[in-house]
Amino acid sequence: MESKDNNVRLHGMWASIYSKRVEYALKIKGIPYEYIEEDLINKSQALVEYNPVHKKVPVLVHNGKPLAESLVILEYIDEAWPTYTPRLLPDDPYERARVRFWASFLTHQLPESAKKVFFCSGEAQDQALQELHDKLTMMEHEMTEFIPIDVNSVTNESLGILDINLVTIFASHKAQEEVLGKKILDPEKHPLLYSWVAALTNLPVIKESIPPSHDTLVAALKKWSTTPHDQMRFI
Numbered sequence: 230m231e232s233k234d235n236n237v238r239l240h241g242m243w244a245s246i247y248s249k250r251v252e253y254a255l256k257i258k259g260i261p262y263e264y265i266e267e268d269l270i271n272k273s274q275a276l277v278e279y280n281p282v283h284k285k286v287p288v289l290v291h292n293g294k295p296l297a298e299s300l301v302i303l304e305y306i307d308e309a310w311p312t313y314t315p316r317l318l319p320d321d322p323y324e325r326a327r328v329r330f331w332a333s334f335l336t337h338q339l340p341e342s343a344k345k346v347f348f349c350s351g352e353a354q355d356q357a358l359q360e361l362h363d364k365l366t367m368m369e370h371e372m373t374e375f376i377p378i379d380v381n382s383v384t385n386e387s388l389g390i391l392d393i394n395l396v397t398i399f400a401s402h403k404a405q406e407e408v409l410g411k412k413i414l415d416p417e418k419h420p421l422l423y424s425w426v427a428a429l430t431n432l433p434v435i436k437e438s439i440p441p442s443h444d445t446l447v448a449a450l451k452k453w454s455t456t457p458h459d460q461m462r463f464i
């Protein structure tokens with residue numbers, strides 16, 4: 230075991246798609262770590278000190294040195310443990326840049342659209358859902374080089390940063406759909422994305438760290454969907 234393995238701590242929150250990303254990356258690569266669950270209403274002093282700019286999870290602390298922002302952390306993990314497979318980003322600079330482009334889209338744009346669907350109702354919600362579906366349609370067309378043609382080829386060793394970012398957004402789509410009473414990831418509208426997400430959520434490494442149970446998640450989502458948007462900082 231490399232000495233770099235020493236002392237990896239992750240400050241996260243169980244329902245945060247961003248801290249799940251870091252959890253998945255560490256598990257996929259087999260890097261041992263200690264997990265610290267944060268209460269985002271009453272943040273630990275450590276979290277505030279480690280991430281004074283945003284005061285958000287995830288924070289990865291490697292041998293006492295903190296890092297914030299999920300994308301930054303995922304790239305760091307790939308570079309700091311270069312012999313651990315799978316590599317999360319391609320070696321070729323152009324391919325790497327393309328993957329970073331979509332990873333950024335899946336970090337900054339898509340979750341915002343998905344969140345919007347939850348925090349409005351009536352006509353505004355239908356409009357938000359339409360916007361989300363339009364983005365998914367665009368992704369099906371534009372991301373074809375990254376979407377696996379054969380879902381059986383999706384294994385632990387094939388996983389990269391895009392798989393991780395996508396599955397964290399949609400791993401719980403069934404619970405979200407139950408709460409909304411509407412389809413988020415529709416197999417008829419987005420068959421490629423749907424089967425990609427299904428293949429990813431079937432992998433043991435992903436399955437074992439999907440948030441608690443379907444019912445717990447449904448209960449939490451119901452509560453959060455009635456919380457005023459400006460107080461809602463958790464998902």
Ligand SMILES: N[C@@H](CCC(=O)N[C@@H](CS)C(=O)NCC(=O)O)C(=O)O
Nearest residue numbers: 245247285286287298299462463464
């Ligand atoms: N861009 C950040 C987003 C992190 C984020 O939004 N974290 C939320 C939980 S999902 C949080 O810690 N919220 C606490 C707050 O806003 O006070 C990343 O990619 O890590």
